[in-house]
Amino acid sequence: MLRRILALTIKELLAVLRDPRSRFVLIGPPLIQIIVFGYAASFDLNQVALGIYDEDNSTWSRELVTAFTGAPAFEEVARIHRDNEVEDLIERKQVLLILHVAPDFGKTLEASGSGRLQVIIDGRNSNTAMVALGYINRILADLNRDWAAQLGRTAPARLQIRARYNPNLVSRWFIVPGIVGLLTLVVTMVVTSLSVAREREFGTFDQLLVTPMTPLEILLGKSIPGFLIGTIEATFIILIAVFWFEVPLQGSLLALYLGLWLFLLSAVGIGLMISSLSVTQQQALLGGFMFLVPAVILSGFATPIANMSPAIQYLTYLNPMRYFIIILRGVFLEGATVSMLWPQYWPMVLIGILSLTLAAWLFRNRMY
Numbered sequence: 443m444l445r446r447i448l449a450l451t452i453k454e455l456l457a458v459l460r461d462p463r464s465r466f467v468l469i470g471p472p473l474i475q476i477i478v479f480g481y482a483a484s485f486d487l488n489q490v491a492l493g494i495y496d497e498d499n500s501t502w503s504r505e506l507v508t509a510f511t512g513a514p515a516f517e518e519v520a521r522i523h524r525d526n527e528v529e530d531l532i533e534r535k536q537v538l539l540i541l542h543v544a545p546d547f548g549k550t551l552e553a554s555g556s557g558r559l560q561v562i563i564d565g566r567n568s569n570t571a572m573v574a575l576g577y578i579n580r581i582l583a584d585l586n587r588d589w590a591a592q593l594g595r596t597a598p599a600r601l602q603i604r605a606r607y608n609p610n611l612v613s614r615w616f617i618v619p620g621i622v623g624l625l626t627l628v629v630t631m632v633v634t635s636l637s638v639a640r641e642r643e644f645g646t647f648d649q650l651l652v653t654p655m656t657p658l659e660i661l662l663g664k665s666i667p668g669f670l671i672g673t674i675e676a677t678f679i680i681l682i683a684v685f686w687f688e689v690p691l692q693g694s695l696l697a698l699y700l701g702l703w704l705f706l707l708s709a710v711g712i713g714l715m716i717s718s719l720s721v722t723q724q725q726a727l728l729g730g731f732m733f734l735v736p737a738v739i740l741s742g743f744a745t746p747i748a749n750m751s752p753a754i755q756y757l758t759y760l761n762p763m764r765y766f767i768i769i770l771r772g773v774f775l776e777g778a779t780v781s782m783l784w785p786q787y788w789p790m791v792l793i794g795i796l797s798l799t800l801a802a803w804l805f806r807n808r809m810y
Contacts, residue, residue: 495522500548634713639726693773701769708762711797
């Protein structure tokens with residue numbers, strides 16, 4: 443039995459690795475995507491287009507403007523002199539925000555300790571606007587503290603913020619671990635969803651039926667290559683995440699790879715279900731991507747699951763990638779251990795067992 447399974451496993455690996463297009467799919471797109479996602483997918487803002495409308499032009503207002511133009515997050519692109527210029531700049535998207543200093547800013551600041559300041563933000567991209575607003579609040583908090591000391595007044599209440607697990611709030615540390623799960627799922631789904639469909643399309647499926655192998659042995663022989671390729675692919679991406687993007691790996695490798703193997707168990711089972719239902723490789727690819735898109739959206743990769751509607755949140759419990767994303771970010775950033783991640787392990791065990799059982803049933807019933 444083991445010899446027959448090993449022979450089929452080797453045959454599947456050779457079928458994938460001998461095809462130049464298959465080799466490219468396994469190596470090229472994951473490498474390109476990890477680089478593109480790692481550098482392009484970021485919640486941080488740099489050189490935000492800023493317009494300055496300083497009607498005061500006092501020492502205090504110039505210090506305020508310098509604090510903004512000197513910050514790496516902002517870049518002054520326009521100096522405004524009339525009210526009617528404000529709407530035009532926002533409308534044409536030449537600036538994301540405008541800093542408007544009232545004419546009596548300096549006088550009121552010296553007299554009462556506060557001055558009138560208006561910030562006008564282009565809200566068409568709400569996420570970017572909220573991030574920019576956070577930068578503004580941080581700069582103003584530092585200025586308030588400094589000005590209170592200069593004016594000899596009691597400094598306003600100072601809020602000290604310490605971000606655990608990601609002290610500098612680098613968005614890459616949040617995104618890159620999720621990419622490990624995303625690319626591992628893509629590669630594993632492509633390999634396994636094509637396995638049985640390829641046999642049917644090439645006409646070699648009947649040859650498998652006349653061998654001494656049982657349906658279970660054939661299913662295992664189809665599963666192991668996806669499992670091996672997924673493990674190698676994930677290891678490659680993890681190495682890039684740690685040594686290229688310098689994302690800290692705080693937890694244990696045992697916790698990480700246990701989660702990876704359970705995730706692959708689920709992904710292989712789902713891929714084989716799709717492959718067993720497909721007659722052609724095109725159908726298998728379409729079926730794989732029909733699963734991939736909602737799986738990524740419902741995983742918490744980009745948007746928090748807690749922000750989804752209650753009905754959708756319940757639906758995410760059927761998604762193995764939901765649990766793997768938590769494991770990845772827990773191990774990378776929080777230093778999570780196996781015992782801490784057990785609530786994420788056992789659902790993937792159930793999903794893997796159910797999906798492989800259903801795949802075996804579909805495979806057996808569609809053999810003849």
